[in-house]
Amino acid sequence: MIFYTVGTQLPFDRLTKFVDEFAAVIDVPIYGQIGQGTYVPKNFEYCESMEVAEFENRFRQSDIIISHAGMGTILQSLVAGKIICICARKAEFSEHRNDHQVATVARFSSWNNVFEILTVSDLEKAFSALNAKKDDTLSQWASEEMLVQLHSLIAD
Amino acid sequence: MKKVLVVASAGGHLVQLYRMFPAYKGFKLRLITTKSISDSSLFEGVDFSVVKDSNFDQKFLLIVTFFQVLVRLLVFNPSVVLTTGAAPGLFAILIGRILGKKVIWIDSIANGETLSFAGKVAKKITPNCYSQWEDVAERESVRYIGKVV
Numbered sequence: 001m002i003f004y005t006v007g008t009q010l011p012f013d014r015l016t017k018f019v020d021e022f023a024a025v026i027d028v029p030i031y032g033q034i035g036q037g038t039y040v041p042k043n044f045e046y047c048e049s050m051e052v053a054e055f056e057n058r059f060r061q062s063d064i065i066i067s068h069a070g071m072g073t074i075l076q077s078l079v080a081g082k083i084i085c086i087c088a089r090k091a092e093f094s095e096h097r098n099d100h101q102v103a104t105v106a107r108f109s110s111w112n113n114v115f116e117i118l119t120v121s122d123l124e125k126a127f128s129a130l131n132a133k134k135d136d137t138l139s140q141w142a143s144e145e146m147l148v149q150l151h152s153l154i155a156d
Numbered sequence: 157m158k159k160v161l162v163v164a165s166a167g168g169h170l171v172q173l174y175r176m177f178p179a180y181k182g183f184k185l186r187l188i189t190t191k192s193i194s195d196s197s198l199f200e201g202v203d204f205s206v207v208k209d210s211n212f213d214q215k216f217l218l219i220v221t222f223f224q225v226l227v228r229l230l231v232f233n234p235s236v237v238l239t240t241g242a243a244p245g246l247f248a249i250l251i252g253r254i255l256g257k258k259v260i261w262i263d264s265i266a267n268g269e270t271l272s273f274a275g276k277v278a279k280k281i282t283p284n285c286y287s288q289w290e291d292v293a294e295r296e297s298v299r300y301i302g303k304v305v
Binding site for chain 2: 009100
């Protein structure tokens with residue numbers, strides 16, 4: 001199963017179109033949370049928004065996550081050891097206020113199980129990588145170094 | 157027990173705040189966020205309250221968020237305010253600073269090239285302003301304390 005999310009703030013029609021094209025050529029069901037977009041998907045089931053419990057449920061059931069480059073989804077995917085395909089929102093297309101997601105993708109696209117999506121064929125590449133998925137999960141917490149230093153900073 | 161107020165908008169900011177949870181051990185904790193977490197696995201069992209979500213494009217909503225944060229801060233009266241952003245967190249450290257609290261801003265790890273807009277404001281409010289990337293911290297003249305990953 002594949003779960004697609006654009007996050008809770010803004011739609012992401014450019015990525016929704018990619019996912020729709022991709023959905024037409026693969027056999028695996030995709031479910032999308034697409035926000036208040038204007039593009040209407042033809043090849044996969046979707047909703048505008050969902051409750052946290054449903055989000056966590058669909059997330060848990062999916063092997064591949066397709067998402068805007070939102071840090072929350074990226075971190076949760078890394079912890080769960082899923083394949084995640086990320087596409088950066090760009091300010092020039094009014095997809096976000098600034099280009100920080102471009103910086104996020106630059107930092108995280110080299111991680112195991114993380115794929116940068118610029119075109120539909122990148123989605124196809126990520127999907128074929130599912131069989132060669134690296135068994136890699138991120139720990140639940142921040143680094144020990146950070147935890148210790150932060151605790152002292154708060155306590156002092 | 158020292159009272160610590162932690163603040164984060166729903167989404168990535170909250171996930172990062174949660175990843176530092178072991179660091180809050182031994183303190184009386186309260187959370188301010190922008191969406192109910194009663195169905196979420198994050199911060200289970202922690203006292204939380206919800207404020208209106210707003211970003212820096214929404215001037216009127218920001219005022220609402222500001223006053224909601226102000227009230228909660230005054231009521232809980234923490235010694236320390238810690239936030240990973242965004243706007244509600246910035247208001248919390250601004251108010252906290254004025255009230256003489258210790259305030260800490262941890263810029264989101266998503267900001268891999270520069271400090272966020274709110275982070276740049278936070279830098280003027282407190283020296284306890286951190287980037288999660290060493291090179292960004294150096295470039296922006298803020299501190300580095302580690303990464304949530």
